[in-house]
Amino acid sequence: xxxxxxxxxxKVFGAHAVIPSIDLDITDGEFVVFVGPSGCGKSxxxxxxxxxxxxxxxxxxxxxxxxxxxxxxxxxxxxxxxSYALYPHMSVRSNIAFPLKMAGEDKxxxxxxxxxAARVLNLTDYLDRKPRQLSGGQRxxxxxxxAIVRQPEAFLFDEPLSNLDAALRVNMRLEISQLHQxxxxxxxxxxxxxxxxxxxxxxxxxxxRGRIEQVGSPLDLYRxxxxxxxxxFIGSPKMNFVxxxxxxxxxxxxxxxxxxxxxxxxxxxTWRGTVGVAEHLGSDTFLHVNADGIGTLTARVGGDFxxxxxxxxxxxxxxxxxxxxxEKGMAIR
Amino acid sequence: MARNVSTGxxxxxxxxxWTIGILIFFPILWTFLTSFKTExxxxxxxxxxxxxxxxxxxxxxVQSRSDYLKHFMNSVVVSFGSxxxxxxxxxxxxxxxxxxxxxxxxxxxxxxLSTKMMPPVGVLVPMYLxxxxxxxxxxxxxxxxxxxxxxxxxxxxxxxTYFKEIPGEILEAARMDGASLSKEIIxxxxxxxxxxxxxxxxxxxxxxxxxxxxxxxxxxxxxAPLTAFIASYSSPEGLFYAKxxxxxxxxxxxxxxxxxFSQKQLxxxxxxxxxx
Numbered sequence: 157x158x159x160x161x162x163x164x165x166x167k168v169f170g171a172h173a174v175i176p177s178i179d180l181d182i183t184d185g186e187f188v189v190f191v192g193p194s195g196c197g198k199s200x201x202x203x204x205x206x207x208x209x210x211x212x213x214x215x216x217x218x219x220x221x222x223x224x225x226x227x228x229x230x231x232x233x234x235x236x237x238x239s240y241a242l243y244p245h246m247s248v249r250s251n252i253a254f255p256l257k258m259a260g261e262d263k264x265x266x267x268x269x270x271x272x273a274a275r276v277l278n279l280t281d282y283l284d285r286k287p288r289q290l291s292g293g294q295r296x297x298x299x300x301x302x303a304i305v306r307q308p309e310a311f312l313f314d315e316p317l318s319n320l321d322a323a324l325r326v327n328m329r330l331e332i333s334q335l336h337q338x339x340x341x342x343x344x345x346x347x348x349x350x351x352x353x354x355x356x357x358x359x360x361x362x363x364x365r366g367r368i369e370q371v372g373s374p375l376d377l378y379r380x381x382x383x384x385x386x387x388x389f390i391g392s393p394k395m396n397f398v399x400x401x402x403x404x405x406x407x408x409x410x411x412x413x414x415x416x417x418x419x420x421x422x423x424x425x426t427w428r429g430t431v432g433v434a435e436h437l438g439s440d441t442f443l444h445v446n447a448d449g450i451g452t453l454t455a456r457v458g459g460d461f462x463x464x465x466x467x468x469x470x471x472x473x474x475x476x477x478x479x480x481x482x483e484k485g486m487a488i489r
Numbered sequence: 490m491a492r493n494v495s496t497g498x499x500x501x502x503x504x505x506x507w508t509i510g511i512l513i514f515f516p517i518l519w520t521f522l523t524s525f526k527t528e529x530x531x532x533x534x535x536x537x538x539x540x541x542x543x544x545x546x547x548x549x550x551v552q553s554r555s556d557y558l559k560h561f562m563n564s565v566v567v568s569f570g571s572x573x574x575x576x577x578x579x580x581x582x583x584x585x586x587x588x589x590x591x592x593x594x595x596x597x598x599x600x601x602l603s604t605k606m607m608p609p610v611g612v613l614v615p616m617y618l619x620x621x622x623x624x625x626x627x628x629x630x631x632x633x634x635x636x637x638x639x640x641x642x643x644x645x646x647x648x649x650t651y652f653k654e655i656p657g658e659i660l661e662a663a664r665m666d667g668a669s670l671s672k673e674i675i676x677x678x679x680x681x682x683x684x685x686x687x688x689x690x691x692x693x694x695x696x697x698x699x700x701x702x703x704x705x706x707x708x709x710x711x712x713a714p715l716t717a718f719i720a721s722y723s724s725p726e727g728l729f730y731a732k733x734x735x736x737x738x739x740x741x742x743x744x745x746x747x748x749x750f751s752q753k754q755l756x757x758x759x760x761x762x763x764x765x
Contacts, residue, residue: 206665208664208665228661228665229664229665229667229669234665235661235662235665237658237661237662238658239658241656241658241659241661241662242659242662243659243677243680244659244681245681245683254663254666254668258666258667258669258672302662302666
């Protein structure tokens, strides 16, 4: 079914190696998220899998078949683009029917499949509209509809939610996750948003400068980051990093401590500091504390913890949940 | 934000615009008026403007002396034929240059445009000989070929500009959806580029309709379009001004009407992509 294997895949544009060399296994039915900062090569990697770019070297195996030289349409994959990429001159119905029409299916089958997809995606009332008459969320659903009618081996999503507003993004995130549970088809999803990665993925692939930093389940990456990059990228607010004497005390070059693993007190604790900015979210408060001799640390406390700018507080890191890193930034375990 | 324009400035702009407009239109108006004068009035000095004995004699004279309809049909075949043939070649060419450019694409585009900078008379003799040897002289086919060739650079340039405005992701989506190259062009690219293609079509029909150098030199009687029809009334000894005007009016009327009805499409096409 929808397994995808990358063997030694690289992509070079001119003299610049966007992806030096990547090996990756995606098993059938998995929801895999490629995450990383912009320019890390995650979209390029997805386009290589899709066949929209040619690999410079290496092999792409889809469903046990070498697909490296196959054109996009022959790979059995569907893709949802960031800009939705709907055909503006076609109705919603024709947009969804397009891949079936290209596959040469007969009209009755096409009609039935389009109706089915529209029902799943709540688009039945909009089938005769043009894309420009739809809202952003509806357009996104049409793009997904166009992807699912073909019953592909795997879905590829290229930052599909980044053009939506915040509230809609949360809804669509949920809808895509539900769709995955329903269809049980492999999904490869690219995003720069670590929250999307954490909430949706079975497996996260963290990319940086064209290299894989770490592959693992969301909680794996959160609990056991392999290096400073992953430690800093996964988790919100970001992990605090401390170097120098406090780190040396734990036999490390750098120690990392997540904001939620710092206990705060007004009376006593390991480090003393002054509150810089307090961000009240209601349920939680993020405190940016200037700790003496350490620098700014972010701590997460309950919404009831009453402090304001300039207050003196004490911070105590949970040593059980401390992350230690060597000079090269690799985790010490 | 609207700019504040004083009434004085508006007045000046209006006067300047009308003056330019009338200057451009005047020769056509004068030709039209002359076509209703007698030959004597047509060369009268000082010229008469509106107060003359209106007559349609020139038109009947012209019609009886030469077959307007034959020339008209030749013009239609030659201008539409060359434009359609040009589009057929230009759509795939422009597609290739807009969506899979190579290092040399810009050079090729420049080179094509540079052929328009050369005076056509420079290649008249070799073209004439080729046409004679291939038996294309004074044939509609020959004129369609030559007009396609001379207008092709413009057609490709215009289409290239329109195609550049179409987001590449939509074509990639079509590729993912299983469209072959020809289906991608037929079902996705062409419908999206319709406004651009339409204005290219209109502009090129007008250019081909009015083209006089090649049509006059490569045709004689059978395939002669309306340009040759007009030219046949320009005689060095004069006294044919009124008939010449009548012939000109009859020749430009169809294209003027086409231009009038399609001006919205033309303007829209020519400013395509300029305003989102």
